[in-house]
Amino acid sequence: MSRSVQPPVDKESGAPLATTLFPGEFERGMEPILDAPLSKAIEALVAEWQSASMLIDAGIRPPLNLLLYGAPGTGKTALAKVIADRMGVPLVTARLDGLISSFLGTTARNIANLFEFANRYECILLLDEFDAVAKIRDDPHELGEIKRVVNTLLQCLDDRRDRGFTIAITNHEHLLDAAIWRRFDARVAIPRPGIDSRRQMISRFLNGVAAEEVDIDFLAWLTENKTGAEIETLCNSVKRHLVMNAVGRDSLLEALKVNSLLSADPADSPRQALFVDGAEGLARQLSTDLEIKFTQESLARLFNTTQSTISRWTRK
Ligand SMILES: Nc1ncnc2c1ncn2[C@@H]1O[C@H](COP(=O)(O)OP(=O)(O)O)[C@@H](O)[C@H]1O
Ligand SMILES: [Mg+2]
Known part of the structure; x- marks a missing residue:
């Protein structure tokens, strides 16, 4: 497939x-950071895809x-963009929610055209928001027409199965039937990032801002169960605050306090809530964390105080 x-x-x-994204148009340095086992699994899949024709010949x-x-x-x-980039093939992306709802009547034709197009070239077909299909299938109010559209799509998917690469993405896997x-x-499954991935993301997203190891550890602790996108938003907010107000070692905690007052929902972020409560309780909680194992020395850096103060706080 050429650019024209x-x-x-x-x-x-x-x-x-x-929309088509060609190799070389991918933003470098923006690869998603994945937990190590998942990253290996994706590598293995890409390797198989790269050898697909050899495997088929065999x-x-x-x-x-x-x-x-x-x-x-x-x-x-x-991740889908990265996979296409590694394979060196264009990524043809269709958002199914838009495709299905906006062109009623001509949709079945559109879907067939889309697949014909993808089948004609070496590329990866990306079906984003794939659950749009399932929502329609299950909706008793949807008329025969739109159900036919979904059946067309599934038929096209089956026909393509031996011919070309397809990636489907959904945020609502429970909507997909067997x-x-x-x-x-x-x-x-692409899960919320584990501790190591969170550390890497924070280093990436805070780039340009001086942050010590304990700062990164603390942010990684604070963002348990958060997604990459949420971690990015938090880091951007912290960066803005630091650039405008950086004065001393307590700037990070101040920045986070401002951020959590502005935007944290304590109900879904108990760690952030604890953090607003005050330094002593927070230090106590951090000192018992089994995953990160903050030392008294690092906590003293974080809270910009002495180790003996930390030791007094955490002894209680
Ligand atoms: N695992 C990750 N590693 C690095 N950045 C991430 C990660 N997950 C999300 N992001 C950030 O959030 C943005 C949105 O991610 P996106 O790929 O659109 O998520 P999804 O498709 O799962 O909703 C990305 O462009 C990136 O900046
Ligand atoms: Mg997406």
Whole structure:
């Protein structure tokens, strides 16, 4: 596929049915950070995809389609771009929510055109917001027409199964029924990042701002159960505060306090709530954390106080 090749458009509105990202157009340095075992699994899949034609020649049918699922903001769309980049093939992206709802009537035709287009070239077809399909299938109020559209889509997916790479993405995997689930040879959950990934993300997102190891540890502690996108937002807010107000070692805690007063929901972020309560309780909590194992020395740095104060706080 060359850059001059345009994806098909809706005949009535002229709106493109997909967008194409070519190798080299991917933003470098923006690869999603994944927990080590997951990262290895993705590497293995990419290696198989790269050797797909060799495997097929040897009579082995490699899995050519992949379902990525997990909470919004965990890096799924970014991961699909990275996979296409590694494979050196264009990524043809269709957002199914838009495709299905906006072109009623001509949709079945549109879907068929989209797949014909993708099948004609070496590329990865990305079906983002894939759960749009399932929502329609299960909705008793949807009429026959739109159900036919979904069936067309599933049929196209089956036809493509041996021909080209397809990645489907959903934030709502529980909406997909067994029949849809089974259509994917590889199904990979993209979870909220673990501690090591959070540390790496924080270092990346805080780039340019002086942060000590204990600051990164503390932010990693604070962002347990947060997604990459949420961690990025928090880091950007901290960065803004630090650039405007950096004065001393207590700037980070101040920045976080401002941020949590402005935007944290204590109900879904108990650690952030604890943090607003005050230094002593927070230091006590940190000193007992089994995952990060803050030392008294590092806590003294974090709270900009002496080790003997920390030791007094944490003894209680
Ligand atoms: N695992 C991650 N590593 C690094 N950045 C991430 C990660 N997850 C999310 N982000 C940040 O959040 C943004 C949105 O992620 P995105 O890929 O759109 O998530 P999803 O498709 O799962 O909703 C990314 O562009 C990136 O800046
Ligand atoms: Mg996405």
